[in-house]
Structures are given as C-alpha cells and as structure tokens.
Amino acid sequence: MSATVPDDSAAPPIIETAAPAPPVRAGLWRRLLRDPGTALAVLAALLLVGAALLAPLLAPTDPYDNDLARALQPPGSPGLPLGADSQGRDLITRLLYGLRTSLSMGLAAVLLGGGIGAAVGFAAAYWPRVDGLLMRLMDVMLSFPAILFGLALAAIFGPGVRAVVLALSVATVPLMARIVRGSALVVMRQDYIEAARAMGMSDARLILRHLAPNCLSSIFVFATLRFGQVILLGSALSFLGLGAQPPEAELGAMASEGRNFLFFAPHIAIIPSVLIFAVVLAFNILGDGLRDALDPRLRI
Amino acid sequence: MSEAAPLLEVEDIAKHYPVRKGLLRARRIGTVRAVDGVSFVLRRGETLALVGESGCGKSTTARLVMRLIEPSAGRIRFDGQDVTEARGGALRQLRRRMQIVFQDPYASLNPRLAVGDAIAEPMAVHGIGTGTERRARVQELLRLVGLQPFHAGRYPHEFSGGQRQRIGIARALSVRPELLVCDEPVSALDVSIQAQVVNLLRDLQVRFGLSYLLIAHDLAVVKHAADRIAVMYLGRIVETADKRALFAAPRHPYTRALLAAVPRPDPALRGRVRPIGGDPPSPLDPPPGCHFHTRCPHAEPVCAREDPPLRPMATNGGAGHLAACHLAERLPPVPPVAAEAISPTAARRLALFTGARAAPEG
Numbered sequence: 234m235s236a237t238v239p240d241d242s243a244a245p246p247i248i249e250t251a252a253p254a255p256p257v258r259a260g261l262w263r264r265l266l267r268d269p270g271t272a273l274a275v276l277a278a279l280l281l282v283g284a285a286l287l288a289p290l291l292a293p294t295d296p297y298d299n300d301l302a303r304a305l306q307p308p309g310s311p312g313l314p315l316g317a318d319s320q321g322r323d324l325i326t327r328l329l330y331g332l333r334t335s336l337s338m339g340l341a342a343v344l345l346g347g348g349i350g351a352a353v354g355f356a357a358a359y360w361p362r363v364d365g366l367l368m369r370l371m372d373v374m375l376s377f378p379a380i381l382f383g384l385a386l387a388a389i390f391g392p393g394v395r396a397v398v399l400a401l402s403v404a405t406v407p408l409m410a411r412i413v414r415g416s417a418l419v420v421m422r423q424d425y426i427e428a429a430r431a432m433g434m435s436d437a438r439l440i441l442r443h444l445a446p447n448c449l450s451s452i453f454v455f456a457t458l459r460f461g462q463v464i465l466l467g468s469a470l471s472f473l474g475l476g477a478q479p480p481e482a483e484l485g486a487m488a489s490e491g492r493n494f495l496f497f498a499p500h501i502a503i504i505p506s507v508l509i510f511a512v513v514l515a516f517n518i519l520g521d522g523l524r525d526a527l528d529p530r531l532r533i
Numbered sequence: 534m535s536e537a538a539p540l541l542e543v544e545d546i547a548k549h550y551p552v553r554k555g556l557l558r559a560r561r562i563g564t565v566r567a568v569d570g571v572s573f574v575l576r577r578g579e580t581l582a583l584v585g586e587s588g589c590g591k592s593t594t595a596r597l598v599m600r601l602i603e604p605s606a607g608r609i610r611f612d613g614q615d616v617t618e619a620r621g622g623a624l625r626q627l628r629r630r631m632q633i634v635f636q637d638p639y640a641s642l643n644p645r646l647a648v649g650d651a652i653a654e655p656m657a658v659h660g661i662g663t664g665t666e667r668r669a670r671v672q673e674l675l676r677l678v679g680l681q682p683f684h685a686g687r688y689p690h691e692f693s694g695g696q697r698q699r700i701g702i703a704r705a706l707s708v709r710p711e712l713l714v715c716d717e718p719v720s721a722l723d724v725s726i727q728a729q730v731v732n733l734l735r736d737l738q739v740r741f742g743l744s745y746l747l748i749a750h751d752l753a754v755v756k757h758a759a760d761r762i763a764v765m766y767l768g769r770i771v772e773t774a775d776k777r778a779l780f781a782a783p784r785h786p787y788t789r790a791l792l793a794a795v796p797r798p799d800p801a802l803r804g805r806v807r808p809i810g811g812d813p814p815s816p817l818d819p820p821p822g823c824h825f826h827t828r829c830p831h832a833e834p835v836c837a838r839e840d841p842p843l844r845p846m847a848t849n850g851g852a853g854h855l856a857a858c859h860l861a862e863r864l865p866p867v868p869p870v871a872a873e874a875i876s877p878t879a880a881r882r883l884a885l886f887t888g889a890r891a892a893p894e895g
Contacts, residue, residue: 423640423641423643424635424636424637424640424641425640425641425642425643427596427601427633427635428633428635428641428701428704429643429654430601431599431601431628431631431632431633432628432632432654432655432658432659432708433624433625433628433629433658433659434654434658435658438658442643442646442654443643443646446643446645446646447643447644447645
C-alpha cells in the first residue's frame with residue numbers, strides 16, 4: 234500500500250481546448266407544437282395575450298367613449314363590427330380592454346397565489362416537522378370556496394379588482410402548495426439531494442438550486458391551467474358585481490351588464506362570454522399540452 | 534502501514550427507527566434496529582469494505598458516518614474530531630473532508646445542472662477558489678476521471694452510466710476529501726464498466742492517499758478493491774478481518790455462506806454449492822441470541838440463548854480478525870470449494886480467454 238500525501242500536482246496539466254458544446258435541448262417548442270390541438274391553443278393564447286397587451290393601439294375608440302345614440306346597436310352596424318353596449322360604447326374596444334383587465338387579474342393572482350403556494354409546498358416537503366401543520370392549514374383554506382373569499386374580501390376592501398385578485402390568490406395558494414409539495418417530495422428522495430447535503434450546502438441554496446428547478450415543470454403546467462380557471466373565477470366574481478366596477482371594462486362584468494338586454498341585444502352578453510370561454514379553453518389545452526411536452530416519459 | 538491515529542473511528546453506533554401505529558395517539562409498537570451497535574476503525578489510505586445482504590444496514594452505516602442521518606447512539610470520530618457532536622461551521626468543515634459516491638448514477642446527478650457546474654458545486658459551497666480557478670479544476674478533474682474537458686458543458690442525460698459514475702467521483706474529489714464513502718459504487722453498472730470504475734477508484738487512492746469506506750454486496754468487487762472487510766448481518770458486524778484472512782479462513786458461518794455463494798466460472802461446481810435457505814429475519818423482531826442462528830447450519834442450543842460477542846480469533850498471523858460466533862473454533866474446516874482445481878479443459882479455456890484478453894491491451 235503506497236499511500237501518498239494528498240496532492241494534485243501530479244495530475245495532468247490543464248488543457249483548454251474545445252469550446253464547451255452547447256447542450257442539446259430537446260426542443261420543447263417542437264414537442265409542444267406537434268399536437269395540432271395544442272398548436273392551435275398556443276396560437277390562440279398568443280393572439281389573446283397580444284391583443285390584451287396592444288389594446289390601446291388596436292382599439293378603434295376610447296373604452297369610456299359613450300354615445301347613447303348608438304346604444305344596443307347590433308353587430309354589423311356601420312362603424313360597429315361587433316355592435317355597441319347599453320351605453321353605446323364600441324364593443325370591440327370594450328372587449329380589448331376587458332381582456333386586458335381579465336388577463337392581468339389572472340396573472341396577478343397566479344403569480345401571487347402560486348408564488349406563496351410554491352413556497353409553502355417547498356417548505357412542507359423540505360422540513361417534515363412543519364409538513365403536517367402547513368398542509369392542514371392548506372386543507373382548511375381549500376375547504377372555503379373562492380366565491381366566499383371574494384365576498385369576504387369585497388366586504389373588507391370594497392368591491393374591486395384588488396379584492397378579486399386577493400380572493401383568487403388565496404384560492405390558488407393551497408392548490409399550488411399541494412402540487413409543489415407532491416413533486417418536491419419525489420425530488421427529495423433523489424440521491425443528488427443527499428449529495429448536496431453531504432457537501433454541506435445551506436438549505437436555501439439546496440432548495441433554490443436543486444429542489445426548485447426539478448419541480449419547475451409541474452409548477453409551470455399547473456400555473457398555466459390555473460390561469461384559465463382563475464380568469465373564469467374572476468369573471469364570475471365580476472359578474473356578481475364584486476370585481477371590476479363600472480365603467481371599467483372586464484369580461485365578466487360586461488357579460489353581467491349585458492344580461493339586462495338579453496332579449497333585445499343578446500350580443501352584449503354573448504360576445505364577452507364567448508371570449509371568456511375561448512381564453513379558458515386556450516389556456517386549459519395549453520396547460521395539458523405543456524404537461525405532455527414536459528413529461529419525460531412521453532419524450533420520443 | 535503506519536500505526537498513526539486512525540482516520541475514522543466508529544464506536545457502537547446504532548440507528549433505531551421507531552414504528553408507530555394509530556392515528557391520533559400514535560403508540561410505539563416496535564423498533565426497527567437498522568444498525569445495532571456497529572464499531573470499526575478505518576486507517577488512512579485503507580479501504581474497508583462493508584458487505585452483507587440487502588437490508589443488513591450497510592448503507593445506513595454509511596449515511597451515519599456522513600451524518601446524513603442522526604445516530605440513535607454511539608460515537609463517530611473523524612481524525613480525532615467528534616462527528617456526532619459537530620454543529621454548524623465545524624460540521625461543514627468535516628463535510629469537506631469526507632465525500633460520498635452513490636450507487637445510482639442516474640439519480641445522483643441533478644438533471645438540470647451542467648456537469649461542470651455539478652463538479653464545481655462542492656467548491657462553490659465551501660468557497661474554494663475563484664470562478665476561473667474552479668473552472669480550471671473542473672477540467673483537471675474531468676481528465677482525472679477519464680472524461681474530456683468539453684464535457685463540462687454537457688448535461689447528465691448525455692452520458693452513460695459509467696461516465697456518470699465517474700462524474701460523481703469527480704464531484705466528490707473536487708474538494709480534496711480524505712475519506713470517500715462509496716455506497717455500492719459499481720453495483721448499478723455493467724460488469725465491463727464495473728472494472729473501469731473500480732480501477733479508477735484504486736488509482737485515485739494511490740494518487741491522493743484516499744481512504745475508502747466501500748459498501749458492497751458483490752464479493753468479487755470487494756476482493757479486488759478492499760484491504761479489510763467487515764461482514765454485516767442484520768445491523769451488526771459478524772466478522773471483520775484482513776481481506777486475505779477472511780477469504781482464506783472465514784470464521785463465521787454467515788461469511789462462509791456468502792463466500793460459497795460467489796459465482797465461479799466452473800461448470801463442474803454446478804449443483805454442488807448449497808445456498809443457505811430462507812430470508813434474514815425482520816430487524817423489527819430479531820431472534821434472540823445469535824441473529825444468524827435461524828439460518829445457521831451449525832447452530833446449537835447456546836446460539837439461541839446467548840448473543841455472541843465479537844471476539845478476536847487466533848488465526849495464522851491475521852491480527853485483528855474478529856468474529857461473533859460461539860462455535861468459531863469448533864466449526865468444521867472450510868469445504869475446499871475455492872481451493873479445488875477446476876477441470877483441465879476448463880482451465881485451458883480460461884487460460885486462452887485470459888491470454889486473448891491481455892493481448893490487445895499489451
């Protein structure tokens with residue numbers, strides 16, 4: 234046994250040749266677009282988000298520009314391809330701005346609720362000591378319907394976008410927490426987590442660098458699916474009068490407003506409803522497609 | 534081998550898992566004694582192999598040594614320093630000096646981390662070197678384990694099992710540890726790749742004076758790689774000795790059974806090796822007396838009554854040969870299975886094979 238002193242000077246010299254080859258990223262986009270339904274959903278989602286972002290540029294008029302002379306004009310009237318609402322506002326403009334409000338409400342709720350939920354989920358999976366407590370807390374939150382949260386928060390803050398976003402976030406936290414905890418528990422059993430522990434890595438670094446990146450696909454998929462659901466819920470809250478207040482444009486509120494004229498001018502209620510339907514459908518299919526595309530077992 | 538202070542001293546460590554039943558007021562209905570009073574010493578530059586069946590507590594022992602799990606009892610000293618008591622900074626320092634190589638090369642690397650980053654990570658955690666220095670060290674390590682510098686930018690899924698295992702070794706070596714715990718480092722690999730990795734581990738040991746705690750169940754690997762062997766059964770060490778002494782004169786019936794179970798490339802032996810029957814008893818309810826008496830072909834009444842201590846054996850020159858068997862001195866001599874010459878034709882074929890294998894390499 235010829236044990237030598239630990240010294241790496243005997244190691245071969247460093248050679249710096251051959252630039253690192255870029256990793257072959259098996260194209261997520263290609264896999265996502267392979268399914269025609271998903272491809273359509275991607276297209277629809279991009280169009281909807283683009284329309285919402287560019288609303289001020291695309292809208293033919295001002296969303297608050299009312300002209301009672303044009304009130305309840307049906308689609309196809311001169312200068313009003315989709316007609317006008319009860320206040321005589323151009324429905325296309327209202328839809329664009331309504332979409333903007335709905336999507337940003339959904340985004341805010343998913344970011345806020347999803348962010349908190351993910352943090353709770355990681356904590357529960359990482360520290361078994363707090364797992365039971367956190368998850369029972371999530372169960373309690375889960376047992377309240379989102380509408381009830383909306384009502385309560387609207388009573389506290391007064392109805393408005395803020396109350397809706399908070400209610401939707403609160404309703405998203407426990408769902409995200411459960412999903413993240415589930416996938417984090419699987420990752421926690423992997424040897425590379427133990428390897429990281431054996432290195433003496435801090436908890437924060439371990440979670441951020443090893444745990445979170447490997448749970449990202451399930452977070453991403455759920456956030457996309459939840460985005461569609463949250464928009465539907467937000468529209469429902471607005472429909473009930475808890476959300477966006479007139480004259481602000483919001484798809485649910487617009488549908489609610491059109492309800493009064495369902496017999497004389499059905500387009501006022503139907504068109505925003507169809508748009509809600511399209512948004513929710515697009516993001517649901519997109520979420521499903523993402524799940525399939527990110528699932529390594531389905532990779533070819 | 535100098536008689537300097539040992540690198541690692543393990544004294545009577547145990548890991549007991551309580552088993553609870555009931556929903557609200559969980560009652561303790563038993564204890565799984567995964568590791569039950571294990572002691573050994575690992576000297577610098579030495580390889581100690583822990584062998585035994587699955588579930589005998591080898592991997593738990595490895596994790597206890599690394600303090601990845603907390604022992605229920607006992608003491609572990611690394612270079613004279615108490616591992617079981619270490620906290621915070623002291624524990625981090627100890628972690629730099631002992632690293633682990635895992636069994637499953639597919640699970641031991643983070644799939645989202647480029648190989649170079651994975652290898653550099655222990656250095657980053659311990660704040661060793663600047664970014665440039667770390668990158669240089671990664672290149673050096675990659676070459677050391679037989680990979681190319683440009684592999685640093687690749688991801689784990691682009692490598693084979695053997696390559697990944699070498700990446701895992703490079704990662705463990707990046708902080709220049711003194712002790713490497715290898716938990717079944719080759720059992721997930723093809724036989725042809727196993728030899729590569731075992732030889733790599735050996736080269737690295739000679740080069741850097743590493744000490745290995747090798748967990749294995751494959752006696753062929755152990756015979757090649759280890760200096761000393763400790764045989765575990767049901768959470769305890771039943772026999773420990775120098776490799777040569779253990780293979781030549783096993784004193785515990787369990788060790789004998791393990792050795793007899795090693796496959797030998799000799800068709801004449803077919804049907805003549807009798808395995809020990811049955812499964813190991815549950816560690817939740819170990820049998821009284823000697824844990825092995827339920828399967829032991831030599832068991833006597835005393836074995837079921839008294840727990841045999843691990844005691845020194847008077848063997849030919851093999852100092853430090855310990856076995857836990859009441860009957861160690863009275864056991865019949867080892868059946869000469871290993872010593873028996875293989876048939877002349879088989880020997881000729883084997884010689885031809887060895888010659889053919891050596892030729893292209895020479």
